[in-house]
Amino acid sequence: MVTATTPLKAEARNLNFIYNGGNRAVKNLSMPLYENKITALIGPSGCGKSTFLRCFNRMHDLYPGNKYEGQIVMHPDNTNILDPAVDPIEVRMRISMVFQKPNPFPKSIYENVAYGLRVRDIKNKRLIDEKVEEALKGAAIWNEVKDRLQDLAFNLSGGQQQRLCIARALATDPEIMLFDEPTSALDPIATANIEELMSELSNKLTILVVTHNMQQAARVSDYTAYMYLGELIEYGDTDSIFTHPTRKETEDYITGKFG
Amino acid sequence: MQNEHIFKQYDAELENVRAKVLEMGSLVEQQIVDALEALVSSDSALANAVIKKDHRVNALEVQVDEDCSHIIARRQPAAGDLRMILMMVKTITDLERIGDEATKIARFAKKICETDRMWSPRFAEIKAMANLTRDMLRMALDAFARSDATKVLDIAHMDEQVDEQFHLTMRQLITFMLEDPRTISMSLEVMFVAKAIERIGDHAKNISEYVVYMVKGKDVRHISMEEMEQEALRP
Numbered sequence: 001m002v003t004a005t006t007p008l009k010a011e012a013r014n015l016n017f018i019y020n021g022g023n024r025a026v027k028n029l030s031m032p033l034y035e036n037k038i039t040a041l042i043g044p045s046g047c048g049k050s051t052f053l054r055c056f057n058r059m060h061d062l063y064p065g066n067k068y069e070g071q072i073v074m075h076p077d078n079t080n081i082l083d084p085a086v087d088p089i090e091v092r093m094r095i096s097m098v099f100q101k102p103n104p105f106p107k108s109i110y111e112n113v114a115y116g117l118r119v120r121d122i123k124n125k126r127l128i129d130e131k132v133e134e135a136l137k138g139a140a141i142w143n144e145v146k147d148r149l150q151d152l153a154f155n156l157s158g159g160q161q162q163r164l165c166i167a168r169a170l171a172t173d174p175e176i177m178l179f180d181e182p183t184s185a186l187d188p189i190a191t192a193n194i195e196e197l198m199s200e201l202s203n204k205l206t207i208l209v210v211t212h213n214m215q216q217a218a219r220v221s222d223y224t225a226y227m228y229l230g231e232l233i234e235y236g237d238t239d240s241i242f243t244h245p246t247r248k249e250t251e252d253y254i255t256g257k258f259g
Numbered sequence: 260m261q262n263e264h265i266f267k268q269y270d271a272e273l274e275n276v277r278a279k280v281l282e283m284g285s286l287v288e289q290q291i292v293d294a295l296e297a298l299v300s301s302d303s304a305l306a307n308a309v310i311k312k313d314h315r316v317n318a319l320e321v322q323v324d325e326d327c328s329h330i331i332a333r334r335q336p337a338a339g340d341l342r343m344i345l346m347m348v349k350t351i352t353d354l355e356r357i358g359d360e361a362t363k364i365a366r367f368a369k370k371i372c373e374t375d376r377m378w379s380p381r382f383a384e385i386k387a388m389a390n391l392t393r394d395m396l397r398m399a400l401d402a403f404a405r406s407d408a409t410k411v412l413d414i415a416h417m418d419e420q421v422d423e424q425f426h427l428t429m430r431q432l433i434t435f436m437l438e439d440p441r442t443i444s445m446s447l448e449v450m451f452v453a454k455a456i457e458r459i460g461d462h463a464k465n466i467s468e469y470v471v472y473m474v475k476g477k478d479v480r481h482i483s484m485e486e487m488e489q490e491a492l493r494p
Contacts, residue, residue, distance in 0.1 A: 215335055242337050244476025254337045256269065257262040 009035040009176060009206040010056075013071040015082075017048075017055055020065025025051040027230040028070070033176065035075075038198060038207040040221035040238070042214055044258060048230040049210045053178050056081070056208065057095045058088035074175070093120070096169035100181040102161030104153035104168075109136075109145050112153045112164055116172040131171055139167035140197050159190025166197065177201065179209040183216065195220050214254055218242045226250045269334055273343070276326045280347050280354075283319040284400040287354050288393060290316065290361035291459060295389045298368035298452065299382045306372070309365035316358035320351045339473075346473040350403070353462040357396065360455040360462075367452050371445070384431070385449065388424045389456050391417055395463035402467055408474040411491050414467040415484060421460035428453045 010033040017026035025048045033039055041049040051060075058081065060066040071080040074094070081091045093116070104112050113132045122128060132149075136142040141163040145156070153164055162182060169177060179198065183191040198207055198220050211217050217224050217238065224241040226234045226249070234241065234250040245251050252258050264270050290309055297306035327348050330336060336344050395417045402410035432446040432453075471479045477490045 214337065218337070243341060245338050251338045252262055255340045256264045256266060258265065 006037070007035045008075050009033045009037075010072060010074045012052070012055075013073060014069070015052070015055065015072060016069035017051055017060065018067040018069070019051075019060075020063060020067075025230050026055065029227075029230075029232045031225055031232055031235055033206055033208055034223065035206050036202055036204070037222040038202050038209060038220055039223040039225065040217035041208065041210045041225050041227060042212075042217050042253070043227035043233075044253065045212075047227045049227045050180055051230075052227065053180055053208060053210045054097075056176065056178055057092045057097050058082070059097070061088050089119075093172045094174055095176040095178060096172060096174040097178040097180065098162070098165050098169055098182050101185045102158055102165050104156075104161050104164055107153060108150045109153050109156070109164060110149040113167050113171050116168060120172065132167075135167040135171040136164075138170045138201070139163045140193065140200070141167060157190070159186050159193060162186060162190070162194060163197065166194075166201075170201075174205060176206045176208065179207065179211075181210055181212060184212060191216070226253060228253070266334075269330075272326070272330055272334070273340065276323055276330070276347060277343070279319060279323050279326065280350055281400060281404060283316060283323065283351060283354050284396070284403075286312075286316055286319065287357045287361065288396055288400070290358055291364075291389060291393050291396070294361040294364040294368060295386060297365055298371065299386055301368070301372045303369050303372040306365040306368040310362055310369075313358055313362045316355060320355040323347060323351045342473045342476060346403075346469040349469050350466050353465045357459050357462045360459050363455045364452050367448050367455075371448060374445075384424065384428050385453060385456065388421055388428070388453065389459075391421050391424070392456055392460040392463060395421070395460055396466070399463045399466040399470065402470045403473070406470070406474050408471045408491050411464075411467040411471050411479060412484075412488055414464055415487060418460050418464045421457055425453055425457040 012029050012031045015026055015029045016024060018024050027048075029052060031039075041053060043049050054060055055068060055072060060068070068082045070082075072082050073080050079086060081095070096116075105115060107115070110132055113135050114128050117128050117131055122131075133142065133146075136145060141160055144160060145151075145164075153161060156164060162185075166177075166182075182198075183194050186194065195216065198209065201207060202222075209217075209221065221238045224236065224238045225232055226241070226245075226247075228249060234245055234247045236245070240246075241250065242254060245254065290312060293305055294309045296302065297309060327344050330344060334340075395414050398410050398414055398417075402408070402414075429450060432450050435442045436446050465480075468479050471477055471491055475490065475493070479487045479490050482490075
């Protein structure tokens with residue numbers, strides 16, 4: 001539940017996102033992200049939830065012609081991370097991302113996690129060792145890989161690869177972690193492991209997760225936002241959204257009566 | 260609840276349980292009517308029929324319970340669907356208890372038929388009370404069938420009337436007992452019948468409160484009449 005003392009970690013303020021070509025995928029969206037809480041974005045395919053998520057680490061900058069309007073403000077420093085003057089690399093250190101399909105680099109397990117540190121120009125081997133171990137432990141995969149850190153990451157199972165990607169994202173000590181359908185390519189047990197991990201991680205950082213799996217949103221999140229056609233239809237604490245949503249559109253979607 | 264699910268089979272399953280709950284409701288309502296009729300007209304055959312029919316009420320309770328747990332396991336209902344399932348699971352417990360109360364009344368009816376009557380109690384008040392609770396039950400089931408959250412208010416008022424009538428009946432019976440100790444055993448029987456009827460009213464009121472939860476997602480149990488009014492009438 002939102003209490004007066006739950007601090008804000010970030011908030012979208014009147015955010016619009018227009019793809020190159022003019023498609024407005026996010027429309028005037030304002031929404032809070034509470035600190036050390038998990039917020040889930042749900043909605044049918046094409047509703048703009050992934051687009052919205054990707055605004056948070058300036059992923060859209062990678063393609064020319066895309067346009068942001070409005071702000072995403074990070075607290076407590078009040079930085080508008082969409083400001084062109086803010087370095088997207090810096091944003092991605094603070095806000096890291098885990099994708100739908102595990103996408104480890106074609107490198108060793110160790111190097112996958114060390115990568116972000118090397119980008120940061122950290123050269124101290126002992127420091128990197130420590131950080132890699134910490135990140136792998138944080139992603140609950142240390143015990144499975146500690147004896148084969150030099151193995152190729154591709155040799156891991158899908159669920160392990162996904163946890164490795166989480167470790168990689170953790171290595172730079174992000175404040176917010178974005179998950180874009182993190183378990184859609186995993187079996188139920190690996191999914192449960194990732195969900196457990198997300199809930200553990202939320203003790204230390206703020207999580208925004210896009211999921212097609214409504215039960216997953218219900219299981220892991222503290223807050224849920226329902227999006228449709230680029231608009232935020234309803235935002236609320238997850239218990240309320242899944243027991244008595246106030247908007248009919250939300251009700252229809254989560255009960256499987258969409259349309 | 261107006262729209263259909265994409266998965267049509269889910270609609271069929273929900274509709275099927277809903278129909279069973281309503282069937283159980285009308286069965287229970289008939290049980291009250293018959294039990295009362297047996298009592299008032301000293302019809303021990305009818306009383307026996309009521310007692311015999313109680314297993315059908317119980318069987319429906321078990322069926323609905325099972326159906327609901329299957330739906331929860333297989334469909335993971337959410338929002339309005341979830342509230343309807345929860346509401347039905349609770350409702351059938353109250354309906355089953357109403358069934359038990361009706362059986363109780365039928366047993367007393369039998370007993371009263373079979374005993375040598377020193378004194379014949381008047382059943383007019385009892386009957387009026389029973390009619391009132393039957394109406395409450397009918398309204399509650401109707402509110403469920405129509406997803407109407409406003410009926411809870413009328414039902415709550417009727418419940419107050421039932422309670423009042425129960426106290427009046429009790430005082431009346433106490434007077435009889437004071438006047439003539441030979442009426443004590445019969446008066447006690449009648450008092451148990453009155454108590455059973457009063458309980459039926461409580462169960463009917465519970466059901467109407469579950470309807471509010473189903474329709475609005477608001478829990479209106481154990482709150483004042485004023486608060487209930489606000490919640491039930493809020494759009």
